Amino acid sequence: MTPSRRLLADVLRRRRRPALVGCLASTVHQTCEALVPVAIGLVVARAVATGDTTAIAWSVAGVLALFAVLTAAGAYAFWTIEGAQLREAHHLRVVVLRAVLHRPPTSADLRDGDVLSVATSDTRHTAEVLALLGYLFSASVGMAVSAVVLLRVDALLGLGLLVAVPLLVLGLQRLAPRLERRVRTRQEAAGLAAATAADLLAGLRPLRGFGGVPEAVRRYRTVSRTSRDAAVGAAGATAAVVGAGTLATGLLLLGTAAAATALAVRGRIDVGELVTVVGAAAFLADPVRTITSCVQGLAVSRASAARVAALLADGPGDVPGPRSAATGAGEAAAAPGEPAPLVLEGVSAGPLRGLDLTAAPGEVLGVVTTDTALADALTGVLGGRRTPEAGTVRLGGLDPARDPVATGRLLVEPHAVHLLGGTLREALSTGTPGGAGGPGGRGPALLERALTASAADEVVRARPGGLDAELLERGANLSGGQQQRLALARALAADRPVLVLRDPTTALDALTEDTVAAGLRDLRHGPGAPGGRTTVVLTTSPLLLARCDRVVLLTADDPRTGTRTLSGTHAELLAEPAYAAAVLR
Structure with a gap:
């Protein structure tokens, strides 16, 4: 079973009760709809034609009762199915958001606009499978009831409809794959356009600063045009399905009415039966349109489910337990409340090459680098947003990017403020x-x-x-x-055992920065602070570095030799020209 079909099956299993109740109510509604022509035909044949006042009164009451059941069942079906659909869409949105927040995608890397498109539009279309299958089944039952009625009126006419209607539905079903491909292309193109727009808005100030607005407009115009063309293609495919269904319905109705009229002229059916046949044929237009719409909707649901399933495939999944594969050989995972070291062994990620780094419990560790790419790679690896190409990151023997115990003990506060x-x-x-x-x-x-x-x-x-x-x-x-x-x-108030800060004071004046450096040290490691707290600060601020227990200088001048490290206190490293140049600017 494909991931998209598995997701749709999960949706149906999760909401099976309201879906079945709504489907049953919708079936009652469609059955009553199919019996309306029968009721009218009986009224014409047994009351209107005879002029019996009592029969007319009973007939009117019976028709009103039929319409009362029809309306109540239809309203209840809509209320039940729509409620289940909205609740399921909400559930899927939460699941998608949890997947993105818990372990951001690292393989196919959807951009923000793509994630937004999946979390809103695609989750809603996926949940619509509940309504589509219910209405598809009830419409099929309605057509079956009409076929039985017509079969009882005239066997040849009924058989003709029993053959024509399934052929019609099968023909429309063959259009579904083409429509599904067009809809998937439309959704992907719309997601790309939204992602581009989100990126441009996020970088609007720098774009204006270096004069990149014309190029940004050109790029957005290109992706927007692609999205427009995909939407037009999907609309054309939808119009083809709807148009084919409407044309087929009209031809079916016309043929049935002509055949019934010919039978009435020959005396094989009476006036009441003629009314029943024409009314039943007219009613068939509604379930055929419903089936056409459901075929179209199911194609959209399958395409959207494929996108949701693809995003969830990069989500949390089965999270390894405390003795996961991330635990080092022969190394026991630390207990949840136990102070644990943060250890990087042979980590390679982008410009980082073979980095070995340890932050011990209770230590304030400063990390200095003038290479922004190095700092980005290190914070990305520690925050779980970037998967190392080689090496391991462990907190108490656990992988903080995958294990919920380790994840709950580590907080990486990026330089960008949100x-x-x-x-x-x-x-x-x-x-x-x-x-x-x-x-x-x-x-x-x-x-x-x-x-x-x-x-x-x-x-x-x-x-x-x-x-x-x-x-x-x-x-x-x-x-x-x-x-x-x-x-x-906010980061300090989260009170995590391991806190990683990236340039936390770059926007502060020197006096405030000194106050913050002292306050940070006192809150995390001063008198009264919980023992075993670890604080890692990526910075070039001498005021922060002077309050660190140990400082590590990272350099990567030659990618072939790997990331070089130089360790010591702030005072000791000031004698190194590279360190002094980095922090005393």
Whole structure:
């Protein structure tokens, strides 16, 4: 079974009860719809033609009762199926988001716009399989009831419809693969256009700075045109399916009405049966249109499910346990509450080549490099966003990129600041038990200490409303330094055993930077701090490095010789020209 079919099967299994109840209600609705021509034919033959007032009254009451059941069943079917569909779409969105956040894709690397397209449009179309299969089944039952009615009126006419209708449905089904390919192309092109737009908006300021706006517009115009052409192609395929279904329905109705009229002229059927036949043939247009629409919708659902399944294939999956393959040979994994070293052995990733690095429990380790690519590769590997080409990263014997125990003990705070929420309090909330914003009892006290250590308490006091002050999107109403201090406060409030910081003070003045350096050291490793905390700081700030227990200089002048390291205290390394040039600029 393909991943997309497996995903659709999981959707049906997860929502089987509401899907079956909704399908049953829809079947009752379609059956009543199919019996309406029969009821009208009986009224014409046994009440209107005879002029019996009592029979007319009973006939009107019976028709009204039939329509009452029909309407109630249809409304209940819509309510049940639509509710299941919306709940399943929500579930899929959460699953996709969890997969992206837990272990970002590293193989096919979907960009932000692609992920957004999958998490919104594709999850919704995938969940629509619940409604499509239910309506497809009920429409088929409705057609079967009409065929039986017509068969009882006239065997030849009924057999003709029993042969014509399946042929019609099979013919429409053959159009589905072509439509599915077109829809998949459309979805992929739309995702590419959204990804390009997201990238351009994220880099709008630098683009304006170096004059790259015309080239950016040209690139977006190209991908947008591709998306437009794919959408037009998908619309053409959809129109072909709908048009073929409508034309076939019209021909079927016309042929049935002509045959029934000929039978009535010959006296083989009476007026009531003629009304029944014409009404049943007219009704058949509705289930045929429904089946056509469902065939089209199923093609869309399969295409969307393929995209969702592809993204989930790069998601969390089966996470290895404490004795996973990431554990070194003969090395026991540390217990969850035990201080554990962060160890990199022979790690190669991009410009990093054969890096060996250890941060011991209780240590403040400074890492210095003037090569941005080196710093990006190291933070990417530590944060699980980049898979090493060789070597291992272990925290207490576990891979922090895959093992949930190790992941929960390590936090990598990147240089780029992302503040989420509508208030400062929401932006600072970590949502972890015991941390700021979490349900633990020490959360508020820890947040207060983190704000003081990062000098972000000044930012909070300066805003009207304090922690409840409004925060615009991306912290647009804060300066770069204020954003950086709040991000550092949030990282400290998360209170992880291992904290990795990337250039946390580049937007601060020297006086504030010195205050933050002292506060960081005191909060993580001063009196009263939990023992065994590890802090790694990637920086060239001498104020931060002077408060580190050990500093490692990374250089990669020659890719063939690998990443070279030089270790010592800040004071000792100042005698090295390369180190002095990096930190005393």
